[in-house]
Amino acid sequence: MSIENFIFLLYILVLASYCGFELISKVPPTLHTPLMSGSNAISGITIVGAILCIQEGEYSKYMGMVALVFATINVVGGYAVTDRMLQMFKKKK
Amino acid sequence: MNIFIQLTYLVATILFIVGIKKLNRTQEARQGNMLSAFAMLLAVVATLVKSGLVTPIEIFVCMLIGGAIGLIWAKKVEMTQMPEMVAIFNGFGGIASLFVAFSDYWTRAVEQPSLSTDAITIVSILLSVLIGGITFSGSMTAYGKLSGKISGNAIVFKGQHLLNLVLFVVAIVCGMLVAIETGSVMAMVVMGVVSLVLGILVVIPIGGADMPVVISLLNSYSGMAACTTGFVLNNSVLIVTGALVGASGIILTQIMCKAMNRSLVSVLLGGFGAKSGSG
Known part of the structure; x- marks a missing residue:
């Protein structure tokens, strides 16, 4: 990775982090757990990295496959559980 | 084709941001979750196109297995066990980052x-392994505590912080060895193991009542792990999304602490949890 490229990515990192800090504000306590669960599903974005790892090679590919299974569980399970929580929430109201 | 993929990543990023924002409000929360799920689908499809579908069979088999397990667990879990479920999923995200980094390594x-492996890449790999490992074993310990498989009370022993410090130093030394000589596989493996042990040690002194706060913090860590993986693979959508989760996770952790009338430091140092948190 060239140093220019790295600095560009650092800009992205800083701006995205600031955005993340600002996104959460005055969350009602009932939404704490769903929000945590929802952003947990989003952190499953590693699924993209796992797919990119399964290209060639031997053991590196197997590791990518293990990563992909775990990441998919994180993503699919995460969104499904969050949806269930929020559904329950609506019924109560 | 590459421009199309980058633009799809951009749209996915925007949808993630809007999705998290909507999750802040009661009325729109469910819609926000749907939006971010759709964004994830976009990112996955774009990545599949990018990889040119060279080895589609393995990819689809893995995703089918993972998706089925995730869906079944999410449907079967009791309402009261949901925080444990989140802890498990979060741990899986962490170990996925660890494996992606290790595969690249x-x-x-x-x-x-x-x-050729430059310093930026190797440091990113090391950080992914370290943070991913801590997230995984920490989340699994949190799961064990919440589900009562291991004692929910704070487990403290003498010299605990010192041991953590020593392990952390060992991890740094191993990291430096790998940074100097990329081929030092042994040092890399030791670092991975140390990060796993560290994750357990960091979570066991924390009392059961403080667990949701810890899971939220570990969730932030798994975002950071995804972010460092983005630096390994030079992939902007991983960096942005990981940073979003990492940063918003820290704020949410603080808010949750405040709601419990506790400070983040006292939760993390543990032990105190046994006195004031378990009530």
Whole structure:
């Protein structure tokens, strides 16, 4: 990775982090757990990295496959559980 | 084709941001979750196109297995066990980051040693392994505590912080060895193991009542792990999304602490949890 490229990515990192800090504000306590669960599903974005790892090679590919299974569980399970929580929430109201 | 993929990543990023924002409000929360799920689908499809579908069979089989397990667990879990479920999923995200980084490392160290590896990449790999490992074993410990498989009380012993410090130093030394000589596979493995042990040690002194706060913090860590993986693979959508989760996770952790009338430091140092948190 060239140093220019790295600095560009650092800009992205800083701006995205600031955005993340600002996104959460005055969350009602009932939404704490769903929000945590929802952003947990989003952190499953590693699924993209796992797919990119399964290209060639031997053991590196197997590791990518293990990563992909775990990441998919994180993503699919995460969104499904969050949806269930929020559904329950609506019924109560 | 590449421009199309980058633009799809951009749209996915925007949808993630809007999705998290909507999750802040009661009325729109469910819609926000749907939006971010759709964004994830976009990112996955774009990545599949990018990889040119060279080896689609393995990819689809893995995703089918993972998706089925995730869906079944999410449907079966009792309402009261949901925080435990989140802890498990979060841990899986962490270990996925660890494996992605290790896969990239293995390519560079063993399979294609001719590949030039610069300092930025190797440091990113090391950070992904370290943070991913801590997230995984920490989340699993949190799961064990919440589900009562291990004692929910704070487990403290003498010299605990000192031991953590020593392990952390060992991890840094191993990291430096790998940074100096990319082929030092042994040092890399030791670092991975140390990060796993560290994750357990960091979570066991924390009392059961403080667990949701810890899971939220570990969730932030798994975002950071995804972010560092983005630096390994030079992939902007991983960096942005990981940073979003990492940063918003820290704020949410603080808010949750405040709601419990506790400070983040006292939760993390543990022990105190046994006195004031368990009530």
